[in-house]
Amino acid sequence: xxxxxxxIFGFGITGVILIIGCIFFFYVTSxxxxxxLVVGSDQRGSERARSDVMFVLSIPKQGDKNPFMLSIPxxxxxxxxxxxxxxxxxxxALGDRPDDGKxxxxxxxxxxxxxxxxxxxxxxxxxxTFQSFAELVDALGGVAIEQRADTGEQFNGVDTSALTGKTxxxxxxxTVIRDRFTGGRSDFNRQADERQVFQGLFNKIKxxxxxxxxxxxxxxxxxxxxxxxxxxxxxxxxxxxxxxxxSVSIAGMDQESLPGQSDYIYTPDFGKExxxxxxxxxxxxxxxxxxxx
Numbered sequence: 001x002x003x004x005x006x007x008i009f010g011f012g013i014t015g016v017i018l019i020i021g022c023i024f025f026f027y028v029t030s031x032x033x034x035x036x037l038v039v040g041s042d043q044r045g046s047e048r049a050r051s052d053v054m055f056v057l058s059i060p061k062q063g064d065k066n067p068f069m070l071s072i073p074x075x076x077x078x079x080x081x082x083x084x085x086x087x088x089x090x091x092x093a094l095g096d097r098p099d100d101g102k103x104x105x106x107x108x109x110x111x112x113x114x115x116x117x118x119x120x121x122x123x124x125x126x127x128x129t130f131q132s133f134a135e136l137v138d139a140l141g142g143v144a145i146e147q148r149a150d151t152g153e154q155f156n157g158v159d160t161s162a163l164t165g166k167t168x169x170x171x172x173x174x175t176v177i178r179d180r181f182t183g184g185r186s187d188f189n190r191q192a193d194e195r196q197v198f199q200g201l202f203n204k205i206k207x208x209x210x211x212x213x214x215x216x217x218x219x220x221x222x223x224x225x226x227x228x229x230x231x232x233x234x235x236x237x238x239x240x241x242x243x244x245x246x247s248v249s250i251a252g253m254d255q256e257s258l259p260g261q262s263d264y265i266y267t268p269d270f271g272k273e274x275x276x277x278x279x280x281x282x283x284x285x286x287x288x289x290x291x292x293x
Contacts, residue, residue: 030061030235030236030238030239031061031123031235031236031239032060032061032062032293033058033059033061033292033293034058034059034061034123034124034232034233035056035057035058035059035120035121035122035123035124036056036057036058036059036122036123036124036125036126037054037055037056037110037111037114037122037124037125038053038055038056038057038125038126038127038128038198039051039053039054039092039105039107039125039126039127039128040054040127040128040129040130040133040194041053041092041105041127041128041129041130042129042130043103043104043105043129043223044129044131048093048097048105049093049129050074050089050090050092050093050105051074051088051089051091051092051105051110052074052089052130053074053177053194054071054072054088054089054110054114055070055071055191055194055195055198056069056070056118056120056122057202058070058120058291058292059240061236061239061240061243062243062244063244063245066252066253066254067202067253067254068253068254068255068256068292069198069199069253069254069256070118070255070256070257070258070291071191071192071195071255071256071257071258072088072114072117072258073088073187073188073191073257073258073277074087074088074089074187075087075088075089075187075275075276075277076088076117076258076260076276076277076279077263077265077276077277077278077279078113078117080113084268084269085265085267085268086269087274087276088113088114088117091106091109091110091113092105092106092107092109092110093105093106094106094109100225101222102127102222102223102224102225103129103222103223104127104129104223104224107125107127107227117279117284118284118288118292119285119288120288123228123229123232123233123236124226124233125225125226125227125228126218126225126226127224127225127226128223128224129223130178131223132217132221132223132224133170133174134169134171134173134174135170135217135221136170136201136214136217136224137169137170137173137174137197137201138169138170139213139214139217140201140204140205140210140213140214141167141204142167142170142173143167143168143173143197143200143201143204144167144168144200145163145164145165145168145173145176145193145196145197145200146165146196163175163176164176173197176193176197177190177193177194177197178190179193188257191257192255192257199255202253214226254291256287256291258277258279258284259279259283259284259287260277260278260279260280260283261277261278261280262276262277262278263275263276264276265278
């Protein structure tokens, strides 16, 4: 009997040690950040379209850090060895797109250019068209965004300032994020609206049922695509749950646009000067070190 008790005790201690070891292993080896590239395009049917919306969402493992959302202007200047001088928006329409039955663009090339620009690894990609974006918003029951200053003008016949400060539908959210010209607004104003809308959607995905609903949509829709590596996302989620002591709540989100300056540069492919957003490499390095490492 004593031998049996000793065996059971020893077996139990060994099991506890193994469990602690596994927890420690998952925590130490899981990535500190999980980076998601989100691309939106004004694609209709099977036509090729450039990216219209682009940002990187970096989710931290530690609970004392906020997720970070970085908008990348569509006119960002990129020098590519194969494609030459291009705007970031062009890469989604260049080259071969994945042969998976989806009516979307070249996400692999776009992902590569973003990784080179920021010197980070992209862990997952999300692609939507304007149509599928509106459908996703409706599937989640709408989205609430903060009040925005009244420009006194309308976009596509809609006063977008009247749509803010309340829960709005997919079509209404689409109208808000497409508005960049009323009242002296610019593409950077639109990027701020885009970040706010997507943050609102991100905050609504808090239950497994909602996450599964989104996964089903991305699987079934020809105009939406989600790509991630299952092993890596599981490792990150386990590490995050350990670091956050089982909590997945997120208090806030930090946001910023890609640092740089505007310029007009002669572009051989077009035979004229085009507007570009020229990234500030030093500022990007500092931003990445602070928010993506």
